[in-house]
Each structure stands twice: as C-alpha cells, then as structure tokens.
Amino acid sequence: MRHSPAAAHLLDVTRTVRRAGLRPTGIDRIERAYIDALINDPAPLFGLVRTRMGFLLLDKDGCTRLVAHCDQPIWTGSDLWSMLSRTTEKARAATESGLRRIALDRSVPSRLTRMLARHLPTGTLYLNVGQSQLNDRVIHALTTCKGVRIAIYLHDTIPIDRPEFQTPKSRQAFKAFFDRVDRCADLVLCNSHDTKTHILRHADVLTADRIHVLVPGLPDMRVDPPPLGPWTGKPYFMAIGTLEPRKNIGFLLDIWDGFTGDDAPQLILCGRRGWMNEDVFARLDRKPAHVHELANLSDQAMWGLLEQSNGLLFPSHAEGFGYPALEAAHLDVPLICNPLPVFREVLGNTPIYADVSDCYPWRQEIQKLAQRRRDRSGKRYRVMSLESPTWQEHFNRLFTAL
Numbered sequence: 001m002r003h004s005p006a007a008a009h010l011l012d013v014t015r016t017v018r019r020a021g022l023r024p025t026g027i028d029r030i031e032r033a034y035i036d037a038l039i040n041d042p043a044p045l046f047g048l049v050r051t052r053m054g055f056l057l058l059d060k061d062g063c064t065r066l067v068a069h070c071d072q073p074i075w076t077g078s079d080l081w082s083m084l085s086r087t088t089e090k091a092r093a094a095t096e097s098g099l100r101r102i103a104l105d106r107s108v109p110s111r112l113t114r115m116l117a118r119h120l121p122t123g124t125l126y127l128n129v130g131q132s133q134l135n136d137r138v139i140h141a142l143t144t145c146k147g148v149r150i151a152i153y154l155h156d157t158i159p160i161d162r163p164e165f166q167t168p169k170s171r172q173a174f175k176a177f178f179d180r181v182d183r184c185a186d187l188v189l190c191n192s193h194d195t196k197t198h199i200l201r202h203a204d205v206l207t208a209d210r211i212h213v214l215v216p217g218l219p220d221m222r223v224d225p226p227p228l229g230p231w232t233g234k235p236y237f238m239a240i241g242t243l244e245p246r247k248n249i250g251f252l253l254d255i256w257d258g259f260t261g262d263d264a265p266q267l268i269l270c271g272r273r274g275w276m277n278e279d280v281f282a283r284l285d286r287k288p289a290h291v292h293e294l295a296n297l298s299d300q301a302m303w304g305l306l307e308q309s310n311g312l313l314f315p316s317h318a319e320g321f322g323y324p325a326l327e328a329a330h331l332d333v334p335l336i337c338n339p340l341p342v343f344r345e346v347l348g349n350t351p352i353y354a355d356v357s358d359c360y361p362w363r364q365e366i367q368k369l370a371q372r373r374r375d376r377s378g379k380r381y382r383v384m385s386l387e388s389p390t391w392q393e394h395f396n397r398l399f400t401a402l
Helices: 014-018 026-039 060-071 080-085 090-102 109-119 136-144 168-184 193-202 249-256 278-285 299-308 323-330 341-347 359-371 391-401
Strands: 008-012 045-051 054-058 105-107 124-128 149-154 187-190 211-213 236-240 266-270 291-293 311-314 335-337
Touching: 008 026, 014 026, 014 045, 014 060, 014 090, 026 045, 026 060, 026 323, 026 391, 045 060, 045 090, 054 060, 054 090, 054 109, 060 090, 105 109, 109 136, 136 149, 136 168, 149 168, 187 193, 187 391, 193 211, 193 341, 211 391, 236 299, 236 359, 249 266, 249 278, 249 359, 266 299, 299 323, 311 323, 311 359, 323 335, 323 341, 335 359
Parallel strands: 008 045, 008 124, 124 149, 149 187, 187 211, 236 266, 236 311, 266 291, 311 335
Antiparallel strands: 045 054, 054 105
C-alpha cells in the first residue's frame, strides 16, 4: 500500500467508541478499516473522540488499543466521569473510561482548539468516516489549526433524498452535517458515482473535482460454521441490515405469507430492529411461519449462514452502497435485489434484478433458487465493480487523491 503524503492523520473515531459492543454496520466496518490502515501507515496518527464530558485525543498506540478492545473487550468498568455523564450504554461507558486513562490529551469543549494546536503538525489531514460529530466547534478548531485539511467520507444522501424513511431528528441532523461538509470540506470521498451525483445535486459550494469515488474494500471474510436452527437442512434466504423502513422488510413478509407447508423456504432477518417500522415489528412479534430474526450474530457466523444460504434478498427502496450485496457476490451467493442505480453500477449483471412494485417475480425467483442445487465447484460470481474491491486499492487511490 502507498504511504500517505499527509504530515499526520487526525481520524475521528467517535462512532467506533459509541458503538462498542454492537454488531457493526457498513459504516462501522469502513471506519474500522480506516483505523487499521492508518495505524500501519508511517505518518503519525491521532484519534479524536467526542464524549459527553468533552474530547479525548489518542495517539497511534491509543488507537491500536481501541481496536484491540473492540475485538476483545479489555475495559469493563465505568469511571466517575461516565457515571456523571449518565452514559447508559455499558459498553460505550467502559470504552470511554478506558480511553480516558490512556489518552494523549483531553479537553472540555471550549478548549478543543488549544488541545489540537498542542499536538497536530502543519499538514495534518482530518478524516471523518463515521458521518457524525462534524459540528461547528470541531470545524472552528480544525480551521484554526495551521495547515489542517478536512476530508469527509459521505456514504449517501438518503436523509435528504428520501426523508420519509428517516425521523425528523435524523433528517435535521444530517442536513446540518451535509451543509457543513459542503461549506468546509477540502476533499469529499464517496462510494459510487451514483452517490457523487446525489451529492452534487444538493451541494451549493462543492465542485466535482473535490469529490472522489472510492469504493469500499471487502474485509477478510473468515467464515465460521453457521448456527443451527429451524432453517438447518432446508432452503433458506437472508436479508441483512437494520430493520428500518427503506429496507422494505414488509415486502418480504408479504412474499413469505404465500409460502406454506414443511418444504417452504425459510427467511432469516439478520439485523437489529430500527425505527419507524412498528407495523413490521408487530407482524414479526406474531411469529410468522418460516421467518426468523437473528439480531446479534458475529460477522463470522453471519457469513457462515450467508455462504450456505440459497440467496440474499435486497428489496431496499434506497441504498448508499449495500455492503452485504458485495459480500454475497464474493461468497458466490445468489442475490435478488431492487434495480437501484448503485447496484447496477457496482454489481453490474451479477444480481437477479426484480422491481419491488410486484411480489410475483420475486416469489418466482425465490422458488427457483430454493429448488436449485448450489454449485460447490469453487466457481465465483464475477463482480462487475468499479475497481477490485480491496482495501489496499482503496487506500492507494485515497493517498493518490491527497
């Protein structure tokens, strides 16, 4: 991998800290990949963490210990500051408590500028991959420090494009975030040309030359034996992701209402329950036949289930990228999805495309895949991607853009 030309990196790791102990989402995976890559880059690395009590600054060793803790928790208790801040998530409280003990520096919000000025060399690149915590105080501190450039990874603009799928609070928060990116970012990174088109549609200041398409890489997909359950030995399909409105899980439940008998295919919903989806949750609480919720699987167990499945189902109304679709293609798993522009761009002709305006073609394709014996010869699907989906290629292109 090429080395970064930046004098140092300041990576916002607040999202990783806040979601400690939770099953990672696609954005979580990307932020983690950035931590791993920048730990191994020769340039100095600093990690910025926003807590309810202020800010923590980590050095490269601190970032390394954060990663180790996320893989295998080493901090388990909460300190006085976590108790005073009334942090209710135990894993987050323990993580922040541990980081306070090893932090290079810390500050109350009003002294963030001074803290950063004490440590950041001229030519530092600030990276925000978690799509959060870019408030006016952080921007003021960054722009006050000499020679700091700001690079933001924008994963999608769905809260602006499809506001009906978001809460009013999340819509407002994202619009404020996007406006700050538009106004202050020196460099914007995104996952597809489709996302870039949406960014430019909403931007007032950003120009196309400052927006770089960098396809996320695939992780090292170590596959564990799949967990056993009512689906074992039967044809089964998976849907992966938070159960929220744009994922269109009700559409799949409608399809499964038509499957009866002992030979019916099984549906596994792999993801936690989200927001604004009470009708779907009520249907799931009634335990529909052949439908199973698995919210807390490890990645390795989830990939084991996915590899042995008859297919991944992606009836989403909107996606920024759709990480599980790329993982399915990598594991040679059939994929049925709504023909969204981003899927056609990144996956080409790999998936079976079926519009979600009609259940019938979906039911037909699911029945075909349920009856088909999987080819175990080792042959892989050919992923029609913008580039080889590896993190090494991703960071080589990033450092070239810098």
